[in-house]
Amino acid sequence: MALALTACATAGPDYRPPEKSAATAPAAQGAFLSAQDARFSNAELPGHWWRLYDDPRLDALVEQALAANTDLRVADANLSAAQVGRTVGTSLGGGATLARPSGTAESLPGVVGYDLGLSASYPLDLNGRIRRAIEASAADVEAVAAARDYVRVGVAAATARAYAQVCAANYSLAVNRRVVALQRETLNATQRLFKGGRGTAFDVSRAQAAVDASEAGLPAFAAQRQGGLYLLATLLGRAPADYPKDVEDCTTLPMLHAALPMGDGAAxxxxxxxxxxxxxxxxxxxxxxxxxxxxxxxxxxxxxxxGIGGPLRSFGSGTSFGMSLGPLLSWSFPNRPVVRARIAQADAQVQADLARFDGTVLEALRQTETALESYRRHADQTAALDRARDSAGISAAQAGKLFRFGRGDFLSLLDAQRSLANAEASAAAARVQLVQDQIAIFLALGGGWS
Incomplete structure (x- = not known):
């Protein structure tokens, strides 16, 4: 009867990847809307995307972070815990007794007895319960592995960002120091003119104020550099004081030398x-x-x-041994409504998982399109700010010549140099943002594991 009820079939539905979901929609599978120009290519994104920058220091930092990062160590431990297999269970029991049967004339202490036994059971799994449990366990392990890969993606991007922050701070510091040097030259010239009777103390004080204002911004770049170095140390699994010293003097922003490889939505x-x-x-x-x-x-x-058992005095005799072998049956038949409720709960969980899957796909697509659009717009802005910086440099040079030859006023010179300082700072900040946008794209694309 039990064999007939189980029908030798695997209970429950067989899993198939979602056929009608956000992932299978044509709009999700095609090219990205924001990647329709020469800055991008349809080439597949490489797993080690940071190597596209052709920067040995960046390569070394990312590899070290992937080997020593504490978040990755936690993810590795979680994966190891999920991969621990199940073992076959057995039971071993034993005991001793001291008994004196009532109504007998035997004197204490009575009869000493013993009982030792070993039992084991093997489920036939005719209805596939264990098979389904193994399937669930295997899928859980793969989900934990995917979570570990996602941590790896984040660690690679965070390391590249921290490295870019250090280089960007030094780059911006160098740009602003050049502005300060130009303003200081103007201050020195103004002081000489004042001593020669051609200038005023007011001109000198205004030139000094311009130098002081520009110098006041320099410590912020130094603080950003140290913050990036301390972040790198943390990502590498080190104390802040043990930050990578060879990165401290980086002044060149990591830049791509080719179109950014994108792939498509399906990839x-x-x-x-x-x-x-x-x-x-x-x-x-x-x-x-x-x-x-x-x-x-x-x-x-x-x-x-x-098992063996009986009075201790008969230990080892043939009559003390025993064995059994037979079928085992377990069935909670009266509780079928409870089982039906558990099935309904499991079905509802699958529906929630499907909705969560769609949401994850849509969010990934949104993040990628947003990152691409931001990069495109910032690239256009950077080009415009570079032109503005070049124009401001020409204007400042012309104002300096006019002032030195007595054909221009000092206020015009200061205004031209102030415009140059702002243009230099804006162009530098835009170039820094462009690097951060590139890294954001690689993060949104899920690069960093293979």
Whole structure:
């Protein structure tokens, strides 16, 4: 009867990847809307995207972070815990007794007895309950592995950002120091003119104020550099004082020398670890529907035992040995409404997983399009600010010549140099933002693991 009820079938639905979801929509599979110019290519994004910058120091930092980062160590430990397999269980029991039967004339202490036994059972899994549990466990392990990959993606991007922050701070510091040097030359010239009777004390004080105002911004860049170095140390699993000293003097921004490889939406969906994690969650919970469904049927197994027991004085005799072998049956038949409720809960969890999967896909696409659009607009802005800086430099040089030859007033010179200082700072900040935008794109694309 039990065999007929189980019908030798695997309980619950077989898992299939979502066919009608956000991931399979044509709009999600095609090219990105914000990547329709020469700055981008359809080439597949390499796993080690930071090597596109052709910067050995950056390569070394990312590799060190991926080997020593504390968040990755936690993710590795979680993966190891998820991969621990199940073992077959057995039971071993034993005991001793001291008994004096009532109504006998035997004197104390009575009869000493013993009982030792070993039992084991093997489930036949005729309804697939264990099979579904194994499927769920395997999908859970793959989901944890995907979560670990997502941490790796974040660590690589954070390391590149911290390195770019250090280089950007030194780069901006050098740019602003050049502005200060130009303003100081003007101050020195103004002081000479004042001593020669051609200038005024007011001109000198205004030139000094311009120098002081520009110098006041320099410490902020030094603070940004140290902040980036301390962040690098943390990402590398070190104390802040043990930051990488060879990066301290970096003044060249990491820049791409070719079009940014993008791929398309389908490649993004395949690559993003968080999407894979969400998909594996659907697979695991679909298998758990089968686990719950299997409780509608009897659980059948084969059990056996070996044991010895009896009075201690007969220990080792043939009559003290015993064994058994036979079928085991477990069935919670009266509680079928409870089982039906658990099946409904498992089905509802799968529906929630499907919605979560769609949300993860849509968010990944949104992040990528936003990062691409930001990069495009900032690239256009950077080009315009570079032109403005060049024009301000020409204007400041012309104002300086006019002032030195007595054909221009000092206020015009200061105004031209102030415009140059602002243009230099804006152009430098835009170039720094461009690097951060590139890294944001690589993060949104899910690069950093293979």
């Amino acid at each position: 993004l969906i395949r690559r993003r670890p968080d999407i894979r994690q969400a998909e594996r969650g659907i697979a695991a919970d679909t298998a758990r529907v089968g686990v719950a469904t299997a409780d509608l049927y009897p659980q059948i197994g084969i059990g056996g035992s070996l």
